[in-house]
Amino acid sequence: MLAWLLGVVLFALGICASVALHEAGHMVAAKAFGMKVRRYFIGFGPKIWSFRRGETEYGLKAIPAGGFCDIAGMTALDEVTPEEAPRAMWRFPTWKRFVVMVAGSVTHFILGFIILYLLAATMGLPNVAGTPVISGTSCAASTQDPKTGDYAECGANDPSPARDAGLREGDEIVSIDGKATPTWTDVVSRVQKLRGEHEFVVMRDGAERRLTIDIPTVKRLAPDAKIGAEGNKLVDVGAIGVTSTPVYHYNAGSAFGGSVEFTGTMFVRVWEGLLAFPEKIPKVIQAIGGGERDPDTPVSVVGASIIGGDAVEAGVWELFLLLLATLNFFVGVFNLLPLLPLDGGHIAILFYEKIRDWVRRARGKPAGGPVDYTKLSAVTMVVIFIGGAVVLLTVTADIVNPIRIGQ
Missing domain, CATH: 2.30.42.10 (PDZ domain)
Known part of the structure; x- marks a missing residue:
């Protein structure tokens, strides 16, 4: 039981570290371009502790369920002070804003690759495709x-x-x-x-x-x-x-190439999983009602932590690390979907503005202004509602009927 609790805690900490690094990716990219970063916090809710270095406040909040990086003027609707206005994010070239937006997902991809490399160089990478080698x-x-x-x-x-x-x-x-x-x-x-x-x-x-x-x-x-x-x-x-x-083994040198190839496989599997996601929700609902839990159904961070605990209890550390790498790839890809309030939604708007302005210039018209985010608020709320409902369903299923290994 102690080993299981250790695994759950370690996996939860791994998730928190991933989120922290995601937001750090946004922050580092924004600072590199000269944008003003007001705050960088881990967690939500009441502030537990913080300190200020330069113009940025760094801190920790009570609910360890995410984090945020507050960049001045992410959209033209955000309020900024006269001092912040010249460095507001929306004033910067499209490519710089794109780099800042995509930096969070790229951080997940880099972290996932590092985990895979360490796994390859030590315990090996699983033959997930079942290739007959x-x-x-x-x-x-x-x-x-x-x-x-x-x-x-x-x-x-x-x-x-x-x-x-x-x-x-x-x-x-x-x-x-x-x-x-x-x-x-x-x-x-x-x-x-x-x-x-x-x-x-x-x-x-x-x-x-x-x-x-x-x-x-x-x-x-x-x-x-x-x-x-x-x-x-x-x-x-x-x-x-x-x-x-069943497992490919590498040395420190060959592990790099093996990890690159495996990363490609992971991207394909994550994308296929996202496409199949809607049809798996009914099975999650059935599991909540007492039906057998399909191990191929989506899990929340609660369910992933439970599986991580099972892996540690069974001594299968390679599964623990593989699950953590998979979670990073999934979050990175999911966050790039062109839906607000995800980073991918903001990126889609950037490209829309760029393409729109190209068309306007070709027609001899001046560039249009920034997109009015208030006109997209209804769509954003629908996405938030659906996302919240899915989270609620998966968390409930992971509590009442979790996926277990070695049980």
């Missing part, structure tokens, strides 16, 4: 223990089809008999149905190689078998004697 070859054990699932020890007569055909550690199985096998599950399901000689295409050192593997018949647990249960049945299947690569 071979980690080793051995015999195709003739049978399995029906109860434990343990494979029989290799005997002198047990064949080693993959090894005999020349399959090596690090090879990626691209296809079998001309049919693509993008995942390890595809490889297993194909091989189990085959017997005799079949053509495998593998990727090795950037080049494709064709291998002919003679697939023997072995005994394996039936698909409906349950480990530890009595009466499990064995069925005849094909096997070639290979093991998959």
Whole structure:
């Protein structure tokens, strides 16, 4: 229990640090361009402590649920003093305001990458796509223990089809008999149905190689078998004697390239998750009502912290770090959606003003004034309402029916 609480607290602190660095990204960029930053605070609500350095007040507030960076004149509607007016943010060129706005998300991306690099250089990066990369070859054990699932020890007569055909550690199985096998599950399901000689295409050192593997018949647990249960049945299947690569391992040098590639994968998965987000909300509501919680449903920071606690309690620190990196990528991408009051909404307005002024100049007209944010207040309130409702739903689900690991 103590380890679980430690994990929850550490994950919550990680989230707070991410938010603090997000706002720090805005602040550093604004100061670099000469904009006036009035305040930089971690948290909301009553002020606990603060100090002033130069023209900026730095401090901590009572509710650790975010933070803010108060830049003078973020929009033309913001009140500024005569002293602040020349350095109001809205007066600066579009590209500088864009850099300031995007700096928060970029900070999340950098932080997520650093976490992934540390993970890669120490514990390795998971094969989240299930790519069929071979980690080793051995015999195709003739049978399995029906109860434990343990494979029989290799005997002198047990064949080693993959090894005999020349399959090596690090090879990626691209296809079998001309049919693509993008995942390890595809490889297993194909091989189990085959017997005799079949053509495998593998990727090795950037080049494709064709291998002919003679697939023997072995005994394996039936698909409906349950480990530890009595009466499990064995069925005849094909096997070639290979093991998959669940984790890619790197050294300090190669970890950089591995982290870059994995970061690209994370961006794709985060974007796919955002697109699928609306259709997962009904499952969250069902979970609140007592239905089984789908592990693929959205979680709040409460739920993420609970999973982080479970990971620490189980000693799976790589999951803890991967979850923290994923959260940073998600927040960074989500914050760039073109919706107010997100940074992406402000960025969309910047581009709108720029494109509008290009069109006006092409028509011989003077540039238009700053966008009137009051005309967008209704849309902004709708976004805030929907966002608040989603947060309420996910927090409720994470309290009454959380996603757990190792339970």
